[in-house]
Amino acid sequence: MSKTLIRGAKVLGGEPQDVLIDGETIVEVGAGIEAGDATVVEADGKILLPGLVDLHTHLREPGREDSETVLTGTRAAASGGYTAVFAMANTFPVADTAGVVEQVYRLGQEGGYADVQPIGAVTVGLEGKKLAELGAMHESAAGVTVFSDDGKCVDDAVMMRRALEYVKAFGGVVAQHAQEPRLTEGAQMNEGVVSAELGLGGWPAVAEESIIARDVLLAEHVGSRVHICHLSTAGSVEIVRWAKSRGIDVTAEVTPHHLLLTDEMVRSYNPVYKVNPPLRTERDVMALREALADGTIDIVATDHAPHPHEDKDCEWAAAAMGMVGLETALSVVQQTMVETGLLTWAAVADRMSVKPAEIGQAKGHGRPVSAGEPANLTLLDPAYRGVVDPAGFASRSGNTPYEGRELPGRVTHTWLRGRATVVDGKLA
Numbered sequence: 001m002s003k004t005l006i007r008g009a010k011v012l013g014g015e016p017q018d019v020l021i022d023g024e025t026i027v028e029v030g031a032g033i034e035a036g037d038a039t040v041v042e043a044d045g046k047i048l049l050p051g052l053v054d055l056h057t058h059l060r061e062p063g064r065e066d067s068e069t070v071l072t073g074t075r076a077a078a079s080g081g082y083t084a085v086f087a088m089a090n091t092f093p094v095a096d097t098a099g100v101v102e103q104v105y106r107l108g109q110e111g112g113y114a115d116v117q118p119i120g121a122v123t124v125g126l127e128g129k130k131l132a133e134l135g136a137m138h139e140s141a142a143g144v145t146v147f148s149d150d151g152k153c154v155d156d157a158v159m160m161r162r163a164l165e166y167v168k169a170f171g172g173v174v175a176q177h178a179q180e181p182r183l184t185e186g187a188q189m190n191e192g193v194v195s196a197e198l199g200l201g202g203w204p205a206v207a208e209e210s211i212i213a214r215d216v217l218l219a220e221h222v223g224s225r226v227h228i229c230h231l232s233t234a235g236s237v238e239i240v241r242w243a244k245s246r247g248i249d250v251t252a253e254v255t256p257h258h259l260l261l262t263d264e265m266v267r268s269y270n271p272v273y274k275v276n277p278p279l280r281t282e283r284d285v286m287a288l289r290e291a292l293a294d295g296t297i298d299i300v301a302t303d304h305a306p307h308p309h310e311d312k313d314c315e316w317a318a319a320a321m322g323m324v325g326l327e328t329a330l331s332v333v334q335q336t337m338v339e340t341g342l343l344t345w346a347a348v349a350d351r352m353s354v355k356p357a358e359i360g361q362a363k364g365h366g367r368p369v370s371a372g373e374p375a376n377l378t379l380l381d382p383a384y385r386g387v388v389d390p391a392g393f394a395s396r397s398g399n400t401p402y403e404g405r406e407l408p409g410r411v412t413h414t415w416l417r418g419r420a421t422v423v424d425g426k427l428a
């Protein structure tokens with residue numbers, strides 16, 4: 001069994017401490033721990049966090065291995081400091097059966113870079129017509145607890161009600177992609193001043209907000225648990241805040257890009273900024289940051305959506321929606337939330353590891369950095385400044401909106417159950 005001593009790390013941003021890992025487990029946390037025969041990693045005041053957990057990743061396998069695979073996606077995850085990712089169901093075939101979710105789960109285990117917890121589709125083929133075999137996916141070896149038609153909204157209220165009733169039986173959760181389809185037909189970007197000026201079809205905030213309002217009420221009625229994917233408007237924040245004040249069992253996520261970018265970027269007509277839900281306004285960005293800070297929004301989730309060049313390097317209207325995010329998420333959160341004084345590093349650990357692990361029931365992840373816990377850890381250098389270059393990404397796709405932009409911070413080490421997956425900023 002190999003031992004590692006992380007020396008002088010600011011655990012959750014606190015005072016420097018030593019952390020000793022033996023095999024898969026943290027065995028000691030304190031000052032002046034003897035290295036003995038352990039491999040020593042000099043942390044020099046870098047920040048040590050529990051391994052990050054992403055509740056919303058598109059790994060594209062099976063079916064679109066030209067944009068990402070479970071292996072390349074989990075390598076990207078490890079590079080970004082993640083030790084567990086939840087893989088969305090919009091693959092080909094769709095992850096709507098025990099067979100597909102077991103395959104994705106197994107590929108994650110074989111890769112060994114991050115634990116992959118498959119998300120099951122809510123409806124067969126994401127078509128919104130017939131409930132998928134939620135129970136069979138839950139009872140499979142993959143043990144699915146999160147269900148989502150992400151990419152598509154479960155827009156039929158009866159279908160959503162049935163799904164909420166079904167998952168209640170085993171403590172699962174439905175993660176809704178909130179987008180009223182009729183209100184977004186032909187939509188290309190956020191509906192507002194910029195869409196009017198550019199003459200692009202607008203995507204109104206109400207298309208998101210009306211579904212969230214309906215679904216928190218359905219969750220209350222059924223007494224079940226709903227999670228809102230990639231919340232993007234100030235109005236959505238108000239609805240979730242109201243629902244939580246009523247005691248409704250709702251959780252919500254925000255993506256890094258919605259914490260930083262606005263619809264002004266679309267003026268470039270560069271499809272790298274085309275994403276679902278669309279980039280909104282400065283006012284929305286500020287409301288999302290505040291909501292993440294005060295806990296109305298529970299977590300940051302990447303919505304890592306890799307696409308190959310052919311699907312992005314084309315005219316705006318024809319381009320696919322989505323951007324990669326796993327390898328830049330922590331940097332964007334550092335810039336938008338930590339350097340603005342909105343979140344401490346301990347709160348970042350809560351929003352990017354503890355809470356997402358709780359919502360998705362990722363066993364062994366999001367745990368305290370203390371003796372007896374699984375050694376799922378990430379070490380980051382917050383003083384680092386670097387320009388984003390997708391050529392250096394582990395992801396198979398490079399559709400990042402941050403290319404050429406300077407972002408703070410860098411993950412130098414990631415450990416998955418005591419085994420280093422990233423060493424000195426490079427994949428092990």
Ligand SMILES: NC(=O)N[C@@H](CC(=O)O)C(=O)O
Pocket residue numbers: 058090150151152177274275276277303305306321322323
């Ligand atoms: N977020 C995105 O813009 N794209 C997602 C699906 C989706 O949520 O539309 C994808 O799978 O590419």
